[in-house]
Amino acid sequence: MSSQESVAAVPLAVRANVERERRRAATRRRQLFYLALLGLALLAPLAIYPVFLMKLLCFALFACAFNLLLGYAGLLSFGHAAFFACGGYITGHMLSTYSGLSTELGILAGTLASTLLGLIFGLLAIRRQGIYFAMITLALAQMVFFVFVQAPFTGGENGLQGVPRGHLFGLIDMQNNLALYYVVLAVFVFGFAVIQRTIHSPYGQVLKAIRENEPRAVSLGYNVDAHKLLAFVISSALAGLAGATKTVVFQLASLTDAHWHMSGEVILMTLLGGVGTLLGPLVGATVVVTLQSSLSNGPLGEWVHVILGVIFVLCVLLFRSGIVGWLERLVKRNFK
Amino acid sequence: MTLVFGVPLSVLLGQLLLGLINGSFYALLSLGLAIIFGLLRIINFAHGAQYMLGAFAAFLGLNYLGVNYWAALLLSPLLIGLLGMAIERGLLRRIAGEDHLYGLLLTFGLALIVEGSFVKLFGVSGSSYPMPEALKGGYNLGFMFLPTYRAWVIVAALLVCFATWYMIERTRLGSYLRAGTENPKLMQAFGINVPLLVTLTYGYGVALAAFAGVLAAPIYAVTPGMGANLLIVVFAVVVIGGMGSIMGAIITGLAMGLIEGLTKVFYPEAANTVIFVIMVLVLLVRPAGLFGKEA
Numbered sequence: 001m002s003s004q005e006s007v008a009a010v011p012l013a014v015r016a017n018v019e020r021e022r023r024r025a026a027t028r029r030r031q032l033f034y035l036a037l038l039g040l041a042l043l044a045p046l047a048i049y050p051v052f053l054m055k056l057l058c059f060a061l062f063a064c065a066f067n068l069l070l071g072y073a074g075l076l077s078f079g080h081a082a083f084f085a086c087g088g089y090i091t092g093h094m095l096s097t098y099s100g101l102s103t104e105l106g107i108l109a110g111t112l113a114s115t116l117l118g119l120i121f122g123l124l125a126i127r128r129q130g131i132y133f134a135m136i137t138l139a140l141a142q143m144v145f146f147v148f149v150q151a152p153f154t155g156g157e158n159g160l161q162g163v164p165r166g167h168l169f170g171l172i173d174m175q176n177n178l179a180l181y182y183v184v185l186a187v188f189v190f191g192f193a194v195i196q197r198t199i200h201s202p203y204g205q206v207l208k209a210i211r212e213n214e215p216r217a218v219s220l221g222y223n224v225d226a227h228k229l230l231a232f233v234i235s236s237a238l239a240g241l242a243g244a245t246k247t248v249v250f251q252l253a254s255l256t257d258a259h260w261h262m263s264g265e266v267i268l269m270t271l272l273g274g275v276g277t278l279l280g281p282l283v284g285a286t287v288v289v290t291l292q293s294s295l296s297n298g299p300l301g302e303w304v305h306v307i308l309g310v311i312f313v314l315c316v317l318l319f320r321s322g323i324v325g326w327l328e329r330l331v332k333r334n335f336k
Numbered sequence: 337m338t339l340v341f342g343v344p345l346s347v348l349l350g351q352l353l354l355g356l357i358n359g360s361f362y363a364l365l366s367l368g369l370a371i372i373f374g375l376l377r378i379i380n381f382a383h384g385a386q387y388m389l390g391a392f393a394a395f396l397g398l399n400y401l402g403v404n405y406w407a408a409l410l411l412s413p414l415l416i417g418l419l420g421m422a423i424e425r426g427l428l429r430r431i432a433g434e435d436h437l438y439g440l441l442l443t444f445g446l447a448l449i450v451e452g453s454f455v456k457l458f459g460v461s462g463s464s465y466p467m468p469e470a471l472k473g474g475y476n477l478g479f480m481f482l483p484t485y486r487a488w489v490i491v492a493a494l495l496v497c498f499a500t501w502y503m504i505e506r507t508r509l510g511s512y513l514r515a516g517t518e519n520p521k522l523m524q525a526f527g528i529n530v531p532l533l534v535t536l537t538y539g540y541g542v543a544l545a546a547f548a549g550v551l552a553a554p555i556y557a558v559t560p561g562m563g564a565n566l567l568i569v570v571f572a573v574v575v576i577g578g579m580g581s582i583m584g585a586i587i588t589g590l591a592m593g594l595i596e597g598l599t600k601v602f603y604p605e606a607a608n609t610v611i612f613v614i615m616v617l618v619l620l621v622r623p624a625g626l627f628g629k630e631a
Contacts, residue, residue, distance in 0.1 A: 076437045124616055127623040131379045131436055132575060136619065139572040142565075143612035150605065260568065264444060271441065305452030312445025316438050317430055 041185055050181040051249065056289050057188040058246040063269040063281030065238035068195050070267075071276030072204060073231040074211030078134045078263050079121065079141030080239050083114040085148060085258035087240030090114070092160035092253035093153050103166040103174050103183070107244040114240020115233060117144070122232035126225055129214075138260060145258045159254030163247055180249065187245050191238045196278060198234060207231055239266075261305070268308055271315050274322025283323050343601055349480045351597040357486055357555070359593020360493035361548050363586045365570045366577065367497055368544035370585045371504070374517040375537045376428065378439025383570070384563030385450040386542045389416050390549025392454065395465050395558045405468035405554075409492075412550045413543035420542030421535050428538065429531075447564070454560035462559030471554075489551050496547060497586045504582050513537060572615040578628020588626060 044053055062084055069075045091110030095101055125136045148154045155161070165174035174180045198204050210217045210224055218224050247253045256262065265288065273284025288308070295304050315322070321329065365383060372380045380386075393412040397403035403411060423446065431438045467485055474483040504510035516523045516533050524530045549563070556562060570589075577588030592611050599610040606613070618625065 076440070124619050127619050128575070131373075131440060134437070134440060135379065135571040135575055136615070138568055139575065139612050139615055142568045142572075143609045146608040149608075260564075264448065267441065267444075302456050303452065305448050306456070309445045309448030309450075309452060312448060313427070313442060316442040316445065317427065320434070320438070 038189070042182075045178055045181050050177040052289075052293065054177075054181055054184045054249045055246070055293075056286055057184050058242050058249065059266075059269065059289050060282045060285040061188050061191045061245070062239055062242035063266050063273070063285045064192060064195050065235045065242060066266045067270045067275065067277075067281040068198065068238070069231055069235040070270060071280075072199055072211065073207045073228055075126075075228065075232065076130075076134045076267075077125070077137040077232075077235075078260070078267070079137030079139075079144075080236070080266050081258050081260060081262035082121070082141035082144040083118055083236040083239035084243035084246075084262060084266075085253070085255075086114040086117050086144065087111055087243030088247040088253035088257050089148060089154055089160065091244035092163040092247045095163050095166055095248070096160060099164065100170075101166055102170040103168045103248060106166060107187070107241065107248060110244030110247070111237055111241045114243065115237040118233045118236020118240070119229075121236065122229045126228045126232065138263070141258070141260065141263060145255070145260075148255060148258050154253075157255065159252060159256075160247075161252055163251040163253065165248050165251060174248065184245055184249060187241065191241055192282075194234070194238065198231075199278065203227070203230070264312075265308070268312055268315070270322075272311060272319075272322055274324035274326070274328075275320075277322065277324040277328065280322050280324040287323070341602070346480045348601055351601045352594060353480075353482070353486060353597075355594045355597020355600070356590065357489050357593070358596060359590040360490050360497075361552060361566065361589075362570055362573050362593055363497050363589030364493050364544055364548040364551075365566070366573045366585045366589050367500060367582065368541035369570065369574055370579045370582060371500075371513075371544075372538055372541035373579050375513065375520075375534055376424075376432075376439065377436050378428065378443065379571075380538075380541065381440055381443040381567070382423075382446045382450070383443075383542075383545050384565075384567030385447040386416055386420065386545040386563070387549040387552070387566065388454065388560060388563035389419070389450065390546025391465070391553040391558045391562060392458075392549075393546065394550045394553050395463060398465070405550075409547070409550050413546040416546035416549075417539040417543030421539035423542075424535050424538040429534075451560050451564060458560060460559065460561065462557045462562070465553035465558050467554040485554060489555065492551060493548070496544070500544070501582050501586065569611055572611050574625075575615050576611075576618045576625060578625020580625070581627040584625075584627025 062080070066077070066080050069077055087110035089110075090113040091106045094109045095103070095106040121137060121140050124140065125133050128136060149156060165180065167173055168179075168183060172179055174183065199207075206217065206222055206227055209220075210222070210227055214224060217227075243253075243257060246257075269284035269288045270281045271284070272287060273282065274280030291307070292304060295301055295307065300307065319326070365387065369380060369383055372378065390412050393415055394403075394405070394408035397408050397411065398405070427442060427446075428439060431442060471485040471488050474481055475487075476482075502510075504513055512523065512528055512533060516528070516530055520530050523533075545563075552562070569592075573589055573592050574585070576592065577584045579585070592614070595614065596607060596610055600607045622628075
């Protein structure tokens, strides 16, 4: 009681100052945290096999892109594998066909292709909401899957194998795993920064408002469809970037990337890590990719899908805020 | 030989028959999805897995317990329907108040578990189910050969579809269901046991999927993946028809099967994708779906 009275006695201007100071300190803490994370990522290849780390970063970017849509716009896409695969196939096709094409141009081509695909998907899917949105994206992605099965440039069941990694800017040979690792890290940091900026911009605030209450956003005069479409396009572009980078790393683009299992996996990564948290998809992707690669060598290798399904069910029933959401709550409860 | 647009009549009719059979399965499955969606407001992503379970229950029943086709046609939907009710009571009920998307994700997880386990236990290639003696052979209609079993599938699926339609639209139990779809709280206030109604509805939708699975067993191979890809097509059918009407689901299912059959004759490359293309067209022209009511 007494503390409340003393707060009321402090002049408003001082209170605003204190609040601003507190926020500034929080921002500084966050920046330090990201810097530490980046430092860790820079040193990681000393301890861990770079190809595994690259796989992790690609899937983390994919999950972050997906989370932009589900976590901040409230749109559940069940067809994100299409963008991931589209980026991969186009990049693979460009790098294999035009020898001497520099790596970054190959990745750019794949990203542009999936951005365009995202625009088409988005224009169709935002005409319906909720569950229909999920079904439409799933059906469209399945159509893309069949296109990749039959198209002349995709190599059918075999996919594109032995895609050359090329030279970055035509200079640096990407055959070196360590060099490629830092390129992939740069790609991830770029994608993550785009998402971070999008979320914290005025546009991101409107997106959240639409997620919370669409009719109200409409009545406030926002063009809801345009906002949703832009979120969809950014998300599909970054998902394509992730797929394109993955193709360069593994020198392979295959139908596995386009299958609806992949769309399910990216949902699981986001859900497990924490929907609507910035770091959740990164954590979720780390857990799922690590789990998959450690299971695939063991006796439980054939049970991977079953185990993923069990995690799915447990997440939905008991753990809807995900790992990062849970940690955030823990920190809030104990350090405030 | 009679030619229609450069295609022999018998080939055309044969593909239309196949299309009608696929359409019967689309109708049965989208009907189940629509009923479940009506009351529970969730999309049952495990529908494909439950269709597969229906087929496997018939297959395992025949090989280990000697249950014949006709008994399986009754017992398998009953068994899988009961399983569905247990899923509703044990799992779906816990998330009833949450965002409807969680229902989709939960049933998706269940589908992964069931299909993954069956792949491990029975392999991907699957097994064949013998055709019942009474339905072997066929009729020569002069212009084409009509296999008895295929005719039976269409008749049985249509009978079950229309019986379901009659039950929902014309009986007292159906009126409860329709009222529950409109306003479950008011129904509860009138003394109707809504939670029981929800459980029965989910069980019935699942049983429809299992029934389709048993019908499919002698035609298609019984494989763990038989439901998953079919389900995505059924989702497209549901988007085309809209889930507002029971009859709409049946008609759309049959029509899409026929269109797919025609595409196989005239432009086989697009046979896999034609339903998705129609979905895109419907979304452009009439976003709520052909029979949909919501704006």
